[in-house]
Amino acid sequence: MAKTLFDKIWDAHRVTTLPSGEDLIAVDRVFLHERTGSVALESLLASGRMPIDPDRVFCTMDHIVSTEEGRGRNDARTPGGDVFITATRSAAAKTGIQLIDVDSADQGIVHVISPELGIAQPGLTLVCPDSHTCSQGALGAAAWGIGSTDAEHAMATGTLRLKQPPQTRIRVDGRLADGITAKDLILHIIGTLGADGAKRCAVEFCGDAIEALDVEARLTLCNMAVEMAAFTAIIAPDDVTFAYLKGRRYAPEDDQWDRAVSIWRTLMTDKDASFDHEHVFDARLIGHTLTWGTSPGQAGRLDGTTGHSDYMNVESGTPLLGLPIGGAFIGSCTNARISDLRAAADILRGQRVADGVTAICVPGSMAVRRQAEMEGIDRIFRAAGFEWGEAGCAFCFYAGGRTFAPGTRVISSTNRNFEGRQGPGVRTHLASPAVVAASAIAGRIAAP
Amino acid sequence: MNTPFITHDGIAAPLRRDNIDTDQIIPSREMKSVSKTGLAKGLFAGQRYLDGRTPNPDFVLNQPDFAEATILLGGSNFGCGSSREHAVWALKEYGIRAVIAPSFGEIFWGNMIGNGLLPIMLEEPVIDQLPHRIHIDLPAQTVSGHPFAIDAAAKRRLVEGLDAIAQTLQHQPAIEAFLTRDRKDRPWVY
Numbered sequence: 001m002a003k004t005l006f007d008k009i010w011d012a013h014r015v016t017t018l019p020s021g022e023d024l025i026a027v028d029r030v031f032l033h034e035r036t037g038s039v040a041l042e043s044l045l046a047s048g049r050m051p052i053d054p055d056r057v058f059c060t061m062d063h064i065v066s067t068e069e070g071r072g073r074n075d076a077r078t079p080g081g082d083v084f085i086t087a088t089r090s091a092a093a094k095t096g097i098q099l100i101d102v103d104s105a106d107q108g109i110v111h112v113i114s115p116e117l118g119i120a121q122p123g124l125t126l127v128c129p130d131s132h133t134c135s136q137g138a139l140g141a142a143a144w145g146i147g148s149t150d151a152e153h154a155m156a157t158g159t160l161r162l163k164q165p166p167q168t169r170i171r172v173d174g175r176l177a178d179g180i181t182a183k184d185l186i187l188h189i190i191g192t193l194g195a196d197g198a199k200r201c202a203v204e205f206c207g208d209a210i211e212a213l214d215v216e217a218r219l220t221l222c223n224m225a226v227e228m229a230a231f232t233a234i235i236a237p238d239d240v241t242f243a244y245l246k247g248r249r250y251a252p253e254d255d256q257w258d259r260a261v262s263i264w265r266t267l268m269t270d271k272d273a274s275f276d277h278e279h280v281f282d283a284r285l286i287g288h289t290l291t292w293g294t295s296p297g298q299a300g301r302l303d304g305t306t307g308h309s310d311y312m313n314v315e316s317g318t319p320l321l322g323l324p325i326g327g328a329f330i331g332s333c334t335n336a337r338i339s340d341l342r343a344a345a346d347i348l349r350g351q352r353v354a355d356g357v358t359a360i361c362v363p364g365s366m367a368v369r370r371q372a373e374m375e376g377i378d379r380i381f382r383a384a385g386f387e388w389g390e391a392g393c394a395f396c397f398y399a400g401g402r403t404f405a406p407g408t409r410v411i412s413s414t415n416r417n418f419e420g421r422q423g424p425g426v427r428t429h430l431a432s433p434a435v436v437a438a439s440a441i442a443g444r445i446a447a448p
Numbered sequence: 449m450n451t452p453f454i455t456h457d458g459i460a461a462p463l464r465r466d467n468i469d470t471d472q473i474i475p476s477r478e479m480k481s482v483s484k485t486g487l488a489k490g491l492f493a494g495q496r497y498l499d500g501r502t503p504n505p506d507f508v509l510n511q512p513d514f515a516e517a518t519i520l521l522g523g524s525n526f527g528c529g530s531s532r533e534h535a536v537w538a539l540k541e542y543g544i545r546a547v548i549a550p551s552f553g554e555i556f557w558g559n560m561i562g563n564g565l566l567p568i569m570l571e572e573p574v575i576d577q578l579p580h581r582i583h584i585d586l587p588a589q590t591v592s593g594h595p596f597a598i599d600a601a602a603k604r605r606l607v608e609g610l611d612a613i614a615q616t617l618q619h620q621p622a623i624e625a626f627l628t629r630d631r632k633d634r635p636w637v638y
Contacts (some may be wrong), residue, residue, distance in 0.1 A: 055638075
């Protein structure tokens with residue numbers, strides 16, 4: 001019987017089918033962070049259980065850690081937040097899992113460092129108590145976000161109990177125009193299908209436009225699948241994926257590598273496999289895209305107009321171009337990789353951020369930060385008037401502590417424009433790093 | 449082990465906007481400890497309070513008619529966004545037992561089941577007809593006489609209040625057999 005890529009991974013991980021009709025699915029990798037993972041570890045310990053294989057459980061510190069330059073190892077971005085850091089560190093030590101601590105050279109946002117270190121690989125099942133875990137489907141893994149209780153379940157049993165989700169295929173034909181990015185593509189797709197447009201589905205992205213994307217762009221694309229209510233997203237692994245992974249810390253080595261690749265090459269949807277839903281997009285028709293409202297589905301073209309939103313203080317028909325901004329943020333698991341920073345730096349080189357705009361860049365990992373510094377990108381950002389942070393989630397969400405003033409319009413390379421997401425009253429427009437950079441210079445929403 | 453969910457009678461408070469995300473249910477700034485408790489006061493904090501902690505009289509749970517509510521009526525895609533289980537822990541600690549909405553965020557739905565709270569999917573026109581005080585019968589799958597569908601496995605977990613980890617550990621031999629085989633097939637994973 002013809003199978004989809006997702007079917008193949010699911011079937012290979014089915015331990016048994018339970019009388020309830022659920023499948024018991026083996027989980028290859030659990031990733032945790034200090035915000036939602038610490039409580040799972042503490043709860044596991046409190047129940048007298050331990051991870052069945054701590055070597056396959058990873059944990060980073062990204063959500064609550066300070067991202068100010070020169071931070072100490074317990075410094076949090078919110079008052080009292082140090083307890084998340086210290087409790088996670090102590091629970092990690094007691095359970096023997098692999099902790100990537102604040103002061104590790106590998107530290108960074110979970111969905112940035114997991115691919116970077118080769119922890120995410122094709123054909124794996126990978127879960128994390130974080131909704132943007134779907135990002136890692138970019139490597140051809142089945143990766144999805146769970147709650148803390150399920151994280152405990154996955155650690156204690158090495159499995160999760162699940163019904164196989166329905167499946168959607170999104171094919172994108174053609175090639176994106178020059179300067180149009182995976183961020184524009186995914187905002188366009190969510191704007192078209194809606195914030196629940198892929199409800200509960202495992203989404204496979206395919207087509208010429210997807211094959212042409214590098215792994216970092218694929219990560220951006222898959223990252224936002226949850227913003228259209230998907231269970232996860234996945235892209236068939238190919239030579240681009242294999243070249244990206246080869247030589248990374250946790251990638252298979254030597255003859256294991258060849259064996260792995262021979263299996264990874266079978267991870268594609270069979271020709272006659274069927275999906276519950278199919279959508280086709282034409283990449284050539286997509287322009288710079290950003291959100292105007294308070295749901296990621298409220299997105300439109302940069303040269304278009306907004307709908308009505310009281311919270312965002314926009315009337316229906318307001319041109320997006322020219323809306324004055326007070327903040328610009330480049331960061332997050334969506335767009336804080338080296339390619340994102342390079343794209344922004346190309347625009348910022350020799351320019352200054354407009355008066356009255358607070359501009360901040362927080363690289364997605366310390367490795368990205370070091371690479372950027374090697375290339376002189378940090379100097380471009382600093383000279384333009386951007387703050388340059390240490391790796392973490394930072395201004396993607398407000399945790400208490402420093403943020404933008406209420407009412408500030410912020411252009412942001414992040415993934416959520418919910419009310420209050422970046423701070424009480426803060427008005428978020430999601431966009432690509434290039435649009436964020438161009439807008440920061442102009443002091444208003446502007447084209448790169 | 450959760451309290452089994454069999455029947456429940458309670459007042460239903462309407463929060464009928466679509467896409468009520470988990471940032472709204474509990475803002476990140478309200479998740480102040482590493483435990484699952486102490487979260488109820490942060491529930492809907494952005495809407496429930498005016499400056500400081502003064503109750504906002506316009507917010508439904510602050511209105512006398514709904515002060516005792518134990519059920520929420522939501523819009524579509526209720527609980528979308530962040531995976532934070534704190535949203536469910538906050539609802540549970542506040543005293544909410546069920547949420548009725550046209551659809552739910554996937555992770556939030558699973559988190560409700562895992563904590564013994566009942567998510568009920570009903571179409572908008574049916575939700576419109578529900579009375580102020582609602583009777584839920586989970587074994588019969590009815591809400592004040594209106595039938596609803598629910599995944600059989602989820603229903604069983606709620607009705608029996610099962611501890612999923614203990615349940616799964618009964619399949620330890622099958623898990624061990626899988627791992628033994630898989631270690632040979634995909635040694636690089638381990």
